[in-house]
Amino acid sequence: MDDLLVIEDLVVAYSGPAGEVRAVDGVSLRLPRGASLGLVGESGCGKTTLALALVRLLPSCASILSGRILLEGEDLVQMPETAMEGVRWRRVALIPQAAMNSLNPVYTVGWQIREAIATHERVASREADRRAAAALELVGLDPARRFAYPHELSVGMRQRVVIAMAFACRPPLIVADEPGSGLDAISRAQVLGLMQRLRHRLGTSFVMISHDLEEATALGDLVAVMYAGKVVEVCPAGRFPGQARHPYSRALAAAHPPLRGPRQQLTGIPGEVPRPGSPPPGCRFHPRCPEAAAACRQVGPELSKVAPGHHVACHLWGGEGL
Amino acid sequence: MTQARVEAIELSRIYRGSRRRAVLAVDRLNLAIGGGEVFGLVGESGSGKSTTARLLMGLERPTSGRVLYRGWDPAKRPREFRRQAQLIFQDPYAALNPALRVLRTVTEPLAIHGVGTGAERRRLACRWLERVGLTPPRDYLDRFPHELSGGQRQRVAIARALILEPAFVAADEPTSMLDLSVQAGILNLLVTLQQEMGLGCLFITHDLAVARHVSHRIGVMFAGRLVEQGPAEAVVGTAAHPYTRQLLAAAAVGVLTEEVSFTAPSPDGCRFGPRCPRAGAVCREQEPFLTAIGDGHLVACHFPG
Numbered sequence: 141m142d143d144l145l146v147i148e149d150l151v152v153a154y155s156g157p158a159g160e161v162r163a164v165d166g167v168s169l170r171l172p173r174g175a176s177l178g179l180v181g182e183s184g185c186g187k188t189t190l191a192l193a194l195v196r197l198l199p200s201c202a203s204i205l206s207g208r209i210l211l212e213g214e215d216l217v218q219m220p221e222t223a224m225e226g227v228r229w230r231r232v233a234l235i236p237q238a239a240m241n242s243l244n245p246v247y248t249v250g251w252q253i254r255e256a257i258a259t260h261e262r263v264a265s266r267e268a269d270r271r272a273a274a275a276l277e278l279v280g281l282d283p284a285r286r287f288a289y290p291h292e293l294s295v296g297m298r299q300r301v302v303i304a305m306a307f308a309c310r311p312p313l314i315v316a317d318e319p320g321s322g323l324d325a326i327s328r329a330q331v332l333g334l335m336q337r338l339r340h341r342l343g344t345s346f347v348m349i350s351h352d353l354e355e356a357t358a359l360g361d362l363v364a365v366m367y368a369g370k371v372v373e374v375c376p377a378g379r380f381p382g383q384a385r386h387p388y389s390r391a392l393a394a395a396h397p398p399l400r401g402p403r404q405q406l407t408g409i410p411g412e413v414p415r416p417g418s419p420p421p422g423c424r425f426h427p428r429c430p431e432a433a434a435a436c437r438q439v440g441p442e443l444s445k446v447a448p449g450h451h452v453a454c455h456l457w458g459g460e461g462l
Numbered sequence: 463m464t465q466a467r468v469e470a471i472e473l474s475r476i477y478r479g480s481r482r483r484a485v486l487a488v489d490r491l492n493l494a495i496g497g498g499e500v501f502g503l504v505g506e507s508g509s510g511k512s513t514t515a516r517l518l519m520g521l522e523r524p525t526s527g528r529v530l531y532r533g534w535d536p537a538k539r540p541r542e543f544r545r546q547a548q549l550i551f552q553d554p555y556a557a558l559n560p561a562l563r564v565l566r567t568v569t570e571p572l573a574i575h576g577v578g579t580g581a582e583r584r585r586l587a588c589r590w591l592e593r594v595g596l597t598p599p600r601d602y603l604d605r606f607p608h609e610l611s612g613g614q615r616q617r618v619a620i621a622r623a624l625i626l627e628p629a630f631v632a633a634d635e636p637t638s639m640l641d642l643s644v645q646a647g648i649l650n651l652l653v654t655l656q657q658e659m660g661l662g663c664l665f666i667t668h669d670l671a672v673a674r675h676v677s678h679r680i681g682v683m684f685a686g687r688l689v690e691q692g693p694a695e696a697v698v699g700t701a702a703h704p705y706t707r708q709l710l711a712a713a714a715v716g717v718l719t720e721e722v723s724f725t726a727p728s729p730d731g732c733r734f735g736p737r738c739p740r741a742g743a744v745c746r747e748q749e750p751f752l753t754a755i756g757d758g759h760l761v762a763c764h765f766p767g
Binding site for chain 1: 506507508611612613641642643644645646647649650668669670671672674675698699708709710711712713714715716717718
């Protein structure tokens with residue numbers, strides 16, 4: 141299969157006074173060209189760190205300790221920064237968290253889209269302006285809005301501008317970090333609908349990061365669940381959350397009240413995500429798991445296959461192995 | 463429903479900007495919330511939900527119309543009103559004073575209203591920390607907000623709001639900044655406390671599923687107006703206003719495929735008109751008013767259903 145993105149045993153650590161802290165601890169994922177992946181988990185599970193590692197925009201205190209990130213077969217981990225500048229935006233773009241606040245308030249949005257294009261491609265300024273206008277049109281905004289400053293736009297419109305920027309150089313892969321958070325229900329649904337349409341029109345792949353299951357499955361062909369720096373379940377989006385196996389995946393799904401049917405007591409997940417520096421021994425989820433057994437306290441489970449394309453790291457589901 | 467505790471009568475609030483036209487944040491809103499009743503207020507950003515809460519809570523003066531608390535004007539007796547009506551805010555990171563330890567934060571309302579001695583306040587604080595699930599309380603009393611997680615902070619904010627045993631609470635999107643797994647715990651806590659204390663509650667959210675989960679009645683706001691109101695199950699199950707339906711579609715599927723127009727509505731017509739799939743000529747000429755379509759179920763639409 142033609143893989144757009146392959147992540148192999150990636151370890152990303154922050155260095156602090158107490159030594160190194162592994163926020164992403166041995167993650168392997170595979171994304172075929174044109175497919176999209178939803179990545180879910182609570183805050184503090186390493187989702188954003190993974191996103192930043194994919195575009196090599198980690199803060200200076202963080203570094204990739206080991207593993208490979210193969211984008212179209214080329215390893216981004218080993219790539220010198222100068223070469224990386226040619227990859228960013230043209231081959232992989234990032235829609236950062238709280239994207240609507242990531243625009244520069246003192247420049248017009250058109251200027252900012254032009255800058256993104258001109259930094260990564262050699263184009264005449266008139267051509268960059270034409271493309272900025274086209275990018276805004278693509279996300280359903282009036283091209284005349286390129287003369288507007290960010291404060292003149294609503295939150296939902298600003299989010300669209302950032303999406304327009306991510307698409308400006310037509311990268312095959314876009315990493316979107318919680319693109320719907322901070323928006324109300326309707327704007328969020330519209331932004332997700334927009335991304336879905338653009339994806340079908342342009343064939344772009346997404347890595348869609350969210351703690352919201354709906355958002356993560358909205359574009360996803362695949363869903364990966366992350367807990368405490370590790371991927372604990374990967375499955376086709378259609379099987380999620382209905383046929384999710386990992387107790388953590390099922391707990392996440394049960395946490396949101398249903399819109400229909402009888403009202404029931406919400407279960408939530410007791411306790412908190414462990415601090416990355418001191419994960420519990422064995423399965424990292426065992427202190428919060430309602431089904432934890434003795435083995436879970438001692439041995440960390442590996443991902444194993446339970447159905448085609450469906451892998452779970454849980455002792456309760458000892459499958460056939462990878 | 464028991465006697466109305468908080469009432470809004472033809473309540474309006476206009477913000478006047480320097481360059482732009484005046485903004486009608488809340489427009490002739492009528493609302494009554496009973497004792498022991500949870501009223502869920504839903505709508506998109508900018509629909510006037512938070513302004514409504516601030517008006518009902520006396521944090522802002524209405525441009526016209528009145529707020530009544532048990533039949534009297536809260537603005538005339540602000541101290542007595544605040545003893546009985548409290549707020550829980552959206553952002554637990556901003557709502558707590560970062561320089562105060564948990565003990566001081568939770569007991570501050572007692573100090574302001576002169577309730578109890580220092581030792582009694584401390585005892586009460588411990589009891590409330592336990593009630594909101596921060597156990598054992600002595601582990602939390604001396605902590606600063608930055609030492610707490612988002613969910614723990616919101617629990618502290620809830621303890622602070624309820625320690626005076628108010629009769630009414632307004633909660634403005636109390637879980638929208640939290641992880642889903644944490645949100646579930648906070649929603650359960652609020653529902654339990656509301657039932658135990660018989661609290662009247664205005665619960666603001668843009669998530670209809672959450673509104674249905676916690677509320678007895680739901681009101682839907684659009685552009686400063688209440689466009690639909692009724693028993694929670696009726697509003698979610700048999701939504702009659704096209705805007706409520708749009709909200710439901712957004713909540714059920716998570717993805718809206720059609721684009722939404724942002725044309726300005728005509729001044730005399732329905733505000734939702736330009737975005738409405740059903741809009742006809744009458745919608746441009748005449749604004750619809752709330753009309754009963756079922757038991758306590760009201761909708762402001764020329765073509766409901």
